[in-house]
Amino acid sequence: MINQFGINLGFYMLMPYLAGYLAGPLGLAAWAVGLVLGVRNFSQQGMFLIGGTLADRLGYKPLIVAGCLLRTGGFAMLVFTTSLPGLLIASAATGFAGALFNPAVRAYLAADTGERRVEAFAVFNIFYQAGILAGPLVGLALMFLDFRVTAAAAAVVFAALTVAQLAALPARREQKPAEQTSILQDWRAVAANRRFLLFSLTMIGSYVLSFQVYLALPLQAEYLAGAQSQVLVSALFVVSGVVAVAGQLRITGWFKARWGTGRSLAVGMAILAAAFLPLLVIPGPGRFGTGAAVVALLLSTAVLAVGTAAVFPFEMDTVVSLADGRLVATHYGFYNTIVGVGILAGNLATGAVVGAARDAGADWAVWAGLALIGALSAFALHRLDRSHTEQTATHPSQELSDRQDREPAQGSSR
Numbered sequence: 001m002i003n004q005f006g007i008n009l010g011f012y013m014l015m016p017y018l019a020g021y022l023a024g025p026l027g028l029a030a031w032a033v034g035l036v037l038g039v040r041n042f043s044q045q046g047m048f049l050i051g052g053t054l055a056d057r058l059g060y061k062p063l064i065v066a067g068c069l070l071r072t073g074g075f076a077m078l079v080f081t082t083s084l085p086g087l088l089i090a091s092a093a094t095g096f097a098g099a100l101f102n103p104a105v106r107a108y109l110a111a112d113t114g115e116r117r118v119e120a121f122a123v124f125n126i127f128y129q130a131g132i133l134a135g136p137l138v139g140l141a142l143m144f145l146d147f148r149v150t151a152a153a154a155a156v157v158f159a160a161l162t163v164a165q166l167a168a169l170p171a172r173r174e175q176k177p178a179e180q181t182s183i184l185q186d187w188r189a190v191a192a193n194r195r196f197l198l199f200s201l202t203m204i205g206s207y208v209l210s211f212q213v214y215l216a217l218p219l220q221a222e223y224l225a226g227a228q229s230q231v232l233v234s235a236l237f238v239v240s241g242v243v244a245v246a247g248q249l250r251i252t253g254w255f256k257a258r259w260g261t262g263r264s265l266a267v268g269m270a271i272l273a274a275a276f277l278p279l280l281v282i283p284g285p286g287r288f289g290t291g292a293a294v295v296a297l298l299l300s301t302a303v304l305a306v307g308t309a310a311v312f313p314f315e316m317d318t319v320v321s322l323a324d325g326r327l328v329a330t331h332y333g334f335y336n337t338i339v340g341v342g343i344l345a346g347n348l349a350t351g352a353v354v355g356a357a358r359d360a361g362a363d364w365a366v367w368a369g370l371a372l373i374g375a376l377s378a379f380a381l382h383r384l385d386r387s388h389t390e391q392t393a394t395h396p397s398q399e400l401s402d403r404q405d406r407e408p409a410q411g412s413s414r
Contacts, residue, residue, distance in 0.1 A: 001127045003064065003161055003169075004105060007071075008131025010157035013139035014075060014150055021147040022087070032084055036091045043095030044102075045340030051096075052103035052333020053183055060108040060329065061171050067101025068162040070094075075155035079148045102336065107329035110320045117320060118261070121313035122252035126245050133241030136234075186327055190334050196322040198384060200335050203315060204342030205377030208350070209272045209370060210308045211343055213240055216350055216366060217301055223358070224285060224293050232294065236301045243305035251309045261314045261321075262385030266378050268310030273374025275303035276367040283363035346373075 022033045055063040074093030081087055113120035142150040181189075190196070213236060221232040255264040278296040285293045323331040350366070357365045 001124060003068075003165055004124060005127040005131045006157055006161045007068070007101070008128055009135045009138065010071070010075070010154040010161075012132050012135025013142065013157070014078070014154040016136050017139055017143055017147060017150065018078075025147065026082055026087075028084065028087075036084075036087050039088050040091040040095040043092040044098040045095075045337065045344070047096050047099035048103060048333040048336035048340065049187070049330070050333070051099040051101070052107070052329040052331070052336075053186060054100070055104035055107055055329035055333075056186070056327050057183075059171060060104040060111070061165070061169050063104035063329075064101045064108065064169065065162055065165050067097040067099075067104070068158050068165060069097075070100065071097035072155050072158040072162055075151050075158060078151040079155070099333075103329040103332040106316060106319075106332050110316070110328055117317045118252065118256060118313045119249075121316040122248050122309075124316075125309065125312050126248045129241050129244035129248070133238070133245065136237065186330055187334075190323075190327060190330055193322060193331075195384070196319075196331060196335075197338075199318060199322060200338040201342075202377055202380040202384065203335075204339050204346070205373050205380075206269055206272060206308075206311050206315070207339045207343050208346030209275070209374050209377075210304065210311075211347065212276075212350065212370065213237070213301060213304060215347055216354060216370070217297065217304075219354055220279065220297055224290055224297065232297075235298065239298055239301045240305040243302055244309050247306065248309045251306060252313050255310055255314070261317055262381075264314045265311060265318065266381040266385060268307050268314070269374055269378035269381055271307035271310060272304060273371045273378060275300050275307055276371045276374070278303075280364055280367040280371060283367060 019033055019037060022028045022036060028036070051063060051067070071094050074090045074097060077086060077090035077093070081090055109120055109124060110117055138153075139150050142153055217236055218233045221236060225232045255267065258264075259267060278299045282288055282293050282296040287293075319331055319335055320328055350370070353369060354366050357363055
């Protein structure tokens with residue numbers, strides 16, 4: 001938990017200000033700034049499957065430590081590097097570092113918490129969001145000195161995490177299968193898991209909607225506030241972070257007590273869809289004034305944070321369940337790769353629709369489209385849960401046998 005807080009603290013100290021540093025003091029062209037940021041994103045999203053596979057084969061701890069060490073080096077390079085090739089190497093290193101430790105962290109947490117995975121991932125998300133909330137504030141204070149000071153401080157954070165995880169984190173790895181398999185066999189086994197693939201594709205909707213706190217909502221803030229948009233954008237992130245940190249455990253407990261995992265995912269997705277309704281009703285200042293439009297924006301942000309908090313712990317638990325306790329980190333890597341591609345496509349489509357809708361005077365169309373994506377995803381999750389429930393009811397002996405087969409492995413891992 002502390003490791004994940006530190007990861008997000010160090011990352012968000014630096015990354016929100018990187019584009020400004022590249023375009024300002026370094027004077028890079030817009031295409032070069034986009035290239036540096038794109039390389040970072042691709043080297044993380046595109047390599048999740050590699051990181052998850054290595055974690056299952058080498059152990060979770062070595063990949064967590066290696067990822068923190070690599071990001072230390074990547075951020076340290078940003079202190080000294082000003083050339084485009086050096087910046088690309090540093091960017092690729094910081095991205096690949098995330099691909100190494102992200103699947104390993106989630107698989108480690110799942111293995112170490114047993115039947116309390118949902119609660120553990122709820123607490124995990126509190127530390128995760130707290131790092132996102134604190135990082136930009138610390139980075140902003142350091143930016144008054146110099147960007148390179150911020151980069152050096154972020155590198156120190158990851159260096160400290162590397163030492164702490166190396167010294168204090170107990171070793172944890174997936175139990176060895178009865179027979180050794182090749183990497184391609186492992187990937188084929190994951191790709192052949194039909195329910196896992198359907199779930200992954202369905203959850204793209206959740207990530208596209210949650211990611212709008214970085215895209216559509218800031219664009220709406222700029223549209224409403226103009227030159228003062230940075231203050232409103234900061235307010236969006238504060239609202240999102242406070243809701244997650246303060247409400248996560250209550251939201252998770254309330255959902256679990258009433259609906260369990262499958263229905264909680266569908267209801268959480270429905271909340272994500274409903275988050276865009278205030279903006280659908282008040283899409284701009286023309287109808288009820290700027291003040292009402294700002295209130296609608298903040299309300300949508302808060303509801304989006306509630307939906308994200310509702311979905312995340314059950315989503316992470318479901319990935320482990322669908323993996324059936326085998327190749328858990330590989331499944332997480334595969335899952336992150338699928339949703340990463342979905343986020344890229346969703347962001348391109350959202351950005352294009354925002355511009356076209358504004359030009360056509362139909363701002364409401366953006367929010368209606370996002371709400372529709374959420375509604376369709378919620379329906380798909382409901383059908384997947386219903387299908388699983390019916391299958392379990394039809395073959396209860398098989399479900400019991402599968403559970404009994406898994407229990408020795410879980411007991412030995414603890």
